[in-house]
Amino acid sequence: MSVALNNPLASLEQLETTVSRRDGISQDMEEDLRNLGAELIQSAGILLKLPQVAMATAQVLFQRFFFMASLKEFGIVEMGMGALFLASKLEECFVRMTHLITVYDLIIRKMKGQSIKVPLDAFSQKAYNLKNMAIAAEMQILRKLGFIVHVQLPYNHMINYLRILGLEDDQDISKIAWNYLNDGLRTIVYVTHEPPTIACAAIWLACREQRVKLPCLPGKEWWLLFDVDAINFQNVAAHIRRLYYKKLDRQSLPLYAKNQ
Known part of the structure; x- marks a missing residue:
């Protein structure tokens, strides 16, 4: 990405052919996955009672990331969790990892029409896997964006x-x-x-x-x-x-x- 004075912006080359499209993902599919990934971040942020600036920052980092990486290699759940976890630090409204993965699990189960009566067991293998995914995703965002994570919002x-x-x-x-x-x-x-x-x-x-x-x-x-x-x-x-x-x-x- 070319670094502008205020925000890093995608280059013309990145816009014309994204990494995902080079990997065979259609433009419509990419748009839908970006849309849903950002929606999940917003929904999770609301449940976590984070300020809008943190949710917005996370969504911008999420969108930036997928100009540097492919949706074939990285999923919207892991990258959404990683972006929200990182944004909560950047905006000084830190969220606990256990709360983050529990909320994401709840949202996904509800979206799939599954039972949400029993919350995620924080000591289960599923919780362990989600934590690892979120931590790895945060590091991938930092690495792919070259640690340029400043976000100016409108x-x-x-x-x-x-x-x-x-x-x-x-x-x-x-x-x-x-x-x-x-x-x-x-x-x-x-x-x-x-x-x-x-x-x-x-x-x-x-x-x-x-x-x-x-x-x-x-x-x-x-x-x-x-x-x-x-x-x-x-x-x-x-x-x-x-x-x-x-x-x-x-x-x-x-x-x-x-x-x-």
């Missing part, structure tokens, strides 16, 4: 931009835009675009949904105030909107790598 940008645009008091716009930022974490946009672009995309989508006209500024389009290109933020918006038109078949998607 939430503060969005809040500041709404204030500048005179929309800070519109609770509906703020809430919807925030949700779009969260949904964007299930796509690759946080690895392809800088935070200001993602923030503008969320504001634009929220205003379109609420039929709120963004202010016209003398001699300047509103997004130019934030040094953002219209094509770029509309591209981000298109990626996010794709999520709502594509059904995710959680039951049939492989949670673990094929070589495991």
